[in-house]
Amino acid sequence: MTFWNNPINFIADWLTGLLTGWHLPAALATILVYLIGIIVLVLFAMVLDIGLVWVERKVVARFQDRLGPNRIGPFGLIQPVADIIKMVIKEDITPDGADKVIYNIAPVLAATSVILLWAILPLASTIYGVDLNVGLLYIVAAGALGTLAIIMAGWSSNNKYALLGAFRMVANMISYEVPMVIILLVPTILANTMSIRGITEAQSGMWFGILSPLAFIIFLISAIAELGRAPFDLSEAESEIVAGFHIEYTGMKFGWFYAGELLHAFTFGGFMAILFFGGYGGFFGLEKLPGFTWLNFPLVQMLVFMAKAMFGYWVIMWIKYSMPRIRIDHMLAFNWKFLVPLALVVLVNTAVLNKVLAGLPNWGYVLGMFGSNILIGFVTIEILRAFGRRQRKLEENPTLQAQTQEQVS
Amino acid sequence: MSAEQILFILVGVVILGSALMVVTTRKLIHAALWLVVTLFGVAVLFTLLRANFLAVIQVVVYIGAIAILFIFAVMLTRREQMEKGRQTRPNWWIPALLGALILTGLVVLILNLPGAERTALALPEGLDPVRALGSALVSPKAYVLPFEVASVLMLAALVGAVYVATVDKK
Numbered sequence: 001m002t003f004w005n006n007p008i009n010f011i012a013d014w015l016t017g018l019l020t021g022w023h024l025p026a027a028l029a030t031i032l033v034y035l036i037g038i039i040v041l042v043l044f045a046m047v048l049d050i051g052l053v054w055v056e057r058k059v060v061a062r063f064q065d066r067l068g069p070n071r072i073g074p075f076g077l078i079q080p081v082a083d084i085i086k087m088v089i090k091e092d093i094t095p096d097g098a099d100k101v102i103y104n105i106a107p108v109l110a111a112t113s114v115i116l117l118w119a120i121l122p123l124a125s126t127i128y129g130v131d132l133n134v135g136l137l138y139i140v141a142a143g144a145l146g147t148l149a150i151i152m153a154g155w156s157s158n159n160k161y162a163l164l165g166a167f168r169m170v171a172n173m174i175s176y177e178v179p180m181v182i183i184l185l186v187p188t189i190l191a192n193t194m195s196i197r198g199i200t201e202a203q204s205g206m207w208f209g210i211l212s213p214l215a216f217i218i219f220l221i222s223a224i225a226e227l228g229r230a231p232f233d234l235s236e237a238e239s240e241i242v243a244g245f246h247i248e249y250t251g252m253k254f255g256w257f258y259a260g261e262l263l264h265a266f267t268f269g270g271f272m273a274i275l276f277f278g279g280y281g282g283f284f285g286l287e288k289l290p291g292f293t294w295l296n297f298p299l300v301q302m303l304v305f306m307a308k309a310m311f312g313y314w315v316i317m318w319i320k321y322s323m324p325r326i327r328i329d330h331m332l333a334f335n336w337k338f339l340v341p342l343a344l345v346v347l348v349n350t351a352v353l354n355k356v357l358a359g360l361p362n363w364g365y366v367l368g369m370f371g372s373n374i375l376i377g378f379v380t381i382e383i384l385r386a387f388g389r390r391q392r393k394l395e396e397n398p399t400l401q402a403q404t405q406e407q408v409s
Numbered sequence: 410m411s412a413e414q415i416l417f418i419l420v421g422v423v424i425l426g427s428a429l430m431v432v433t434t435r436k437l438i439h440a441a442l443w444l445v446v447t448l449f450g451v452a453v454l455f456t457l458l459r460a461n462f463l464a465v466i467q468v469v470v471y472i473g474a475i476a477i478l479f480i481f482a483v484m485l486t487r488r489e490q491m492e493k494g495r496q497t498r499p500n501w502w503i504p505a506l507l508g509a510l511i512l513t514g515l516v517v518l519i520l521n522l523p524g525a526e527r528t529a530l531a532l533p534e535g536l537d538p539v540r541a542l543g544s545a546l547v548s549p550k551a552y553v554l555p556f557e558v559a560s561v562l563m564l565a566a567l568v569g570a571v572y573v574a575t576v577d578k579k
Contacts, residue, residue, distance in 0.1 A: 086488065102442065133539050137465040148445065151480055155438060170471025170477060177473070194539060347494070 006126045007298055011100025012037065031086055038185075041129055042306075044265060045118045053080040055310075057316065063321040090251035098248065101157035106153035107249065107256035113146035114264045121270055122197050122303035124280045135196035136184045140272065143225045143226055145171045150228075150235070154245040167327060169235030173269060175335045176225035176232075179218055182343040186215040186350045187275045196402060200279035204287075205362070209276035211369040214346050214377055216276040221356065223268045225335075227261065231323040232331060269312025273305060277312075280305040345376060417457060424450035433496070440481045445472055459532065464537050488519070 012033050012158040019029035036407055054069065061068025067074030094100055118137045121126035132138055147170055155165020188194050190211060191202035198321060199208075209216045236244035248255045280301035287295040292408070294300060326334070349372050357368045427446040434440050448471040455464035500560070519525055545551040 031412075099436075099438075101461065102439075132464045132465075133537055134461045137462070137469060141465050141468035144469055144477075147477060148480075151477060151484075152442070155480070155484055167481075170481065173476070175476075319532065386415060 005298070007241055008037075009242060029173060034202070037129075041118055042115055044107065045115055046259075048266070049259050049263045050080045050084070051260075052266055052313075053083060056262055056314075059317050060321055062303050063318070064276045084255070087252050087255040091199040092251045092253065093248075095158060095248050097158040101156070102152050102156035103248075104158060104253070106149050107246075107253045107260075110146060110150065111147035111256045111260040111263075113142050114260045116145070117264075117267045117271075120196050121267065122274070122280060123199075123297035125197075125296070126298050127302060128197065129196055129198045133193070133195050136188060136194045137201075139184070140181055143173065143177065143404060146226075146260075150245050151187060153249070156246070159248050159249040161241040161243070162245050164241050165237075165247070167237045168237075169245060170240075171328070172225055172232055172234060172331065173331060176222045176339075179335065179339040180222035180226060182220065182340070182347055183218045183276075185347055186212050187360060189347075189350050189354055196274055196279075198283055198380050200274055200281060203278040203282045205284065206366055207276060207278050207282055209277065212276075212346065212373055213370070214352070216272070218343050218346065220272065220315070220319075221339065223272070225265045225330065225331075227264050227268060229261070229265060229316060229318070231326045233320075233325060234328055234331065235359040237325060245362050265316050266313045269314075269316060270305070270309035272312040272315075273308035277308050279308070328380060342376075342380060346373070349376060351375075411456060413518050417454070420453050420457070430530065433495070437483045441476060442481055443477065445476045448472055448476060460538070462542060463554070 015033050016026075016029050018028055019032060022034070050109045057079065058068040058076070066169065069079035072078040072082055093102060118140065118180055119129035120132055120138055122131070147236050149171045150173075151166050154162045154164075154169070157163075187199050190208050191199040191203070193199065228235050234244075236246070241247075249257065281304075283292075283295055286292050295304075350369070353368055354373055360368065420426055424447055425449065427443045430443040431440045431447060432442060446468065451471075452467040455461075455467060488558045546556045
């Protein structure tokens, strides 16, 4: 085993050897090495987070036809450092009547729920925290802790806007968890496993995003809702409830929410890459050809993964800065009357076709899966169009509207 | 004592302590949050037993759904009523006595069970517990009937909830 084939384990073995060389017991040395590993992983995520502040601000600026930060350092690259210094030296206020302990735990828990996700994120085939056999459910569980953090922040602030924001956020997260859980079953069926690494390895020949583009779209929508970003940012709708659940937070406590949100968005970009675009691999068999074996090196895989995750993050930003905020009743209706039924149809379709097409050659399987998804998408759009036409007709014709209302009542 | 036993005792202390806080704290919302700590401790116990699936489901269902519903319900109630008034009933010693009796009975029973002293067998090599559970749930030789009956029950509960929540138009 050399450094280039397996860098993390190489360093870990070297460290363990060093520690046992100092006459530490083997068990203690292992625990110490694991602890160092956790700290390095968290630090990596947090340092990346600082970079994300710059990326986010630059990309927003481009979408809004501005230049963005460009004063401090080349291309404004040192701007995030200035932001952090500002956050840290701001006055730290705990409002009167706030529930102090819960108020102070909430931002930490919010950031923790995001960092927990990094435990299962495979950056390369040999660089990952842990390969859980229930990886996909773990994503949902970490999301549940995030919901809890927001509830705690909203309630303990002792502010009605904060509470309203928390209520909205929880309604949002609980309802969009349903299509997300259903759609997470599609990669599970296709890969035959719930382990994140297993799903990545299963896509070395064909991306699941091509086998089931509808599943990807539903996952994207419910991920954005889970993140609470526009168009689902009702929890911090500044024109209605000022800033929602983090209205009372100042300085670095607000900073934790902000950092958590940015890292969460990037992490979900990473999960999109892993579940639907092959993660660190997925070169359609290219890596097996002679002359392309360098694609298997962990550092190359890590670069590939980062690029794919960054693209997912960019799509999330793209949607955030192009869409107006959705109204709360529309949000719930969109989820329960459209997204959940569609997700169920896609799931049943995938489960049935996966068995029916199993005997076909590979291209037949891919074509069947892709074609069925396109068909479902087409039928959905036709149903929506018919529904829209009926609604418009009702609005144009007031007498008809009165009649239908009579019939309903 | 192995590292796992130390962890088990630590987690046990956390679970019991937070469970005690659930029933003694005055603020209802604090009780709900202590309950979250208790449930999380149980999830850690499942992890110690190598039952990853149960641990994750514990967090998703009990913390992600049930505890959050509790907190929701508590937040919609008024605060003054819960912070005054007695926390115990005059005849609290009867359930306390019964609880103590049941606990002693259970301890004696478990200690006298055959094989209580044995350590658990290691999982067979190459067994994926999630896959085994999944195929057991849909296999006609195992639990397909109870599983389907339970899902029909869930569906009935869902329909009932929708019916109860529907506002009558007339």
